[in-house]
Amino acid sequence: xxxxxxxxxxxxxxxxxxxxxxxxxxxxxxxxxxxxxxxxxxxxxxxxxxxxxxxxxxxxxxxxxxxxxxxxxxxxxxxxxxxxxxxxxxxxxxxxxxxxxxxxxxxxxxxxxxxxxxxxxxxxxxxxxxxxxxxxxxxxxxxxxxxxxxxxxxxxxxxxxxxxxxxxxxxxxxxxxxxxxxxxxxxxxxxxxxxxxxxxxxxxxxxxxxxx
Numbered sequence: 001x002x003x004x005x006x007x008x009x010x011x012x013x014x015x016x017x018x019x020x021x022x023x024x025x026x027x028x029x030x031x032x033x034x035x036x037x038x039x040x041x042x043x044x045x046x047x048x049x050x051x052x053x054x055x056x057x058x059x060x061x062x063x064x065x066x067x068x069x070x071x072x073x074x075x076x077x078x079x080x081x082x083x084x085x086x087x088x089x090x091x092x093x094x095x096x097x098x099x100x101x102x103x104x105x106x107x108x109x110x111x112x113x114x115x116x117x118x119x120x121x122x123x124x125x126x127x128x129x130x131x132x133x134x135x136x137x138x139x140x141x142x143x144x145x146x147x148x149x150x151x152x153x154x155x156x157x158x159x160x161x162x163x164x165x166x167x168x169x170x171x172x173x174x175x176x177x178x179x180x181x182x183x184x185x186x187x188x189x190x191x192x193x194x195x196x197x198x199x200x201x202x203x204x205x206x207x208x209x210x211x212x
Contacts, residue, residue, distance in 0.1 A: 026139070026152075027100075027139055027152065028152060032100055032101070032102040033097050033098075033100045033101045033102065033138060033139070033140075034102050034104055034118050034138055034151055035101050035102070035103055035104070035137075035138035035140065035141065036103070036104065036105065036106055036119065036137055036138060036141060036189055036191060037103055037105055038141075038189070038190060038191030039137065039138050039140060039141040039191050040098075040101055040103050041191075041193070042140075042191055042192070042193060042194045043094055043097060043098060043101075043140060043194075044098065045193065045194035046090075046094060046194045046196075047091065047094040047095070047098065049194065049196050050087055050090060050091050050094070051091065053196075054087060054196070055084070055087050055088075055091075058080050058083050058084055058087065059080075059084065061076055061080045062076075062077060062080035062081060062084065064076070065077035065080055097140060104118050104119050105119065106118075106119030106120070106121070106135070106137075106186055106187060106188060106189045107119075107186060107187055107188045108186070109186075110186055112163075113184065113185075113186055114163045114164045114184050115161065115162070115163045115184065116136070116159045116160050116161060116162050116163070116181070116184055117136075117160060117161070118136055118137075118151050118160075119135075119136060119137070119186060119189065120135070120136050120159075120184050120185070120186060121133065121134070121135045121136075121184075121185045121186070121187055121189065122134055122135075122136070122159055122181060122183070122184055122185075123181075123182045123183040124159065124179045124180060124181050124182055125179070125180045125182055126177060126178070126179055127177060127178050131182065132147070133147050134147045134148070134149045134155065134156075134159075135147055135148050135149070135189045136149060136150075136151050136156045136159070136160070137149070137150060137151070137189060138150060138151065139151075139152060141189075141191060143192075148189065154170060154171065154172065155170060155179075158170040158171070158179060159179070159181065162181050163181065163184070164181055164182070164183060164184050165180075165181065166180075166181050167179065167180050167181075168181065
């Protein structure tokens with residue numbers, strides 16, 4: 001692997017964020033929320049579900065439960081109030097994420113399709129010759145089972161701006177590792193749609209029907 005095309009990430013760059021497999025991972029301060037169209041649609045669908053369906057349902061449950069007397073031993077009331085706080089926290093989180101979202105289509109044409117940027121699907125090999133393929137996506141789109149890594153993860157930060165045939169240095173907890181970029185593609189990165197859990201809608205046979 002030619003060292004003429006080697007680049008390194010800055011180990012002192014404190015905007016680096018560890019990769020985490022959940023929807024509340026961090027964004028570097030002051031950055032836009034880069035996200036694919038599918039990921040943005042999923043966040044928007046969740047926001048609308050919470051605002052228009054689940055929150056009204058839980059609010060109706062709380063109102064019904066409050067009318068039944070002693071709230072200190074009223075499970076529906078206690079659970080409902082707790083769930084409302086969770087919903088409101090999630091709505092605030094989604095509002096912030098959507099407000100700073102910058103949608104980038106991975107399949108959009110690039111001037112240089114051999115160079116790695118957000119949305120790229122990259123096949124690379126480590127020093128042992130083991131190959132791996134990853135797609136660089138937003139922090140709310142991580143799916144390790146499908147090889148989706150966030151653009152702020154250490155691997156993505158090492159790969160970004162490199163080209164096919166280049167070698168990059170990954171600064172990992174176990175030490176520095178060389179990664180050779182074998183292939184770069186810009187293609188659709190499918191995202192699973194938002195699917196609300198039925199258990200999120202806390203219902204009771206005696207409570208009033210929620211708004212449609």
